[in-house]
Amino acid sequence: EAGVTQFPSHSVIEKGQTVTLRCDPISGHDNLYWYRRVMGKEIKFLLHFVKESKQDESGMPNNRFLAERTGGTYSTLKVQPAELEDSGVYFCASSQTGTHVFGPGTRLTVT
């Protein structure tokens, strides 16, 4: 089966610009998560979808971040406007029960 895919793999933007990250989960996985790793620190939870519904968005840093999962398939994470501290690697993961399958991540650099 195809794994979790993310696009783009890298993005370099200037402070104040907008970036949209995309995640395609494994087909049939109802659970979709976004995580972020900043500067070699721990991987931190951002939010969790069950199908198209937001189950838990307690990790979203602020209202500059907007996540959607229309139709319960792929998900997008938009950062608008981007700030320097948003730089990091954004991982998407999907699961049907407990074990997360992670995508390769999007490395976001805000200059």
Place this chain on the structure above:
Amino acid sequence: GQSLEQPSEVTAVEGAIVQINCTYQTSGFYGLSWYQQHDGGAPTFLSYNGLDGLEETGRFSSFLSRSDSYGYLLLQELQMKDSASYFCADNLIYNQGGKLIFGQGTELSVKP
């Protein structure tokens, strides 16, 4: 809140055995997962302990003691390809698709 502590770095030689410890302070701890990450790529699942005791999967084993709020990952017959970051994580509500709370990761370097 939740926090998981693990050593930042461990170095070992090829063929040796290494143990990566993880202690946790969490409310509502459910179970301990271990993930491996090579060169900042996709973390990959290694093992899960929902109950106390040892779980063995090939060269890797993982252990959990709830009374001690402690677990470890044991890697045997180390190979160069085992050089990677290893994360312990609290897997909230495992069977209901819960989120992961990660430790800061342990960078394992395997030397010839």
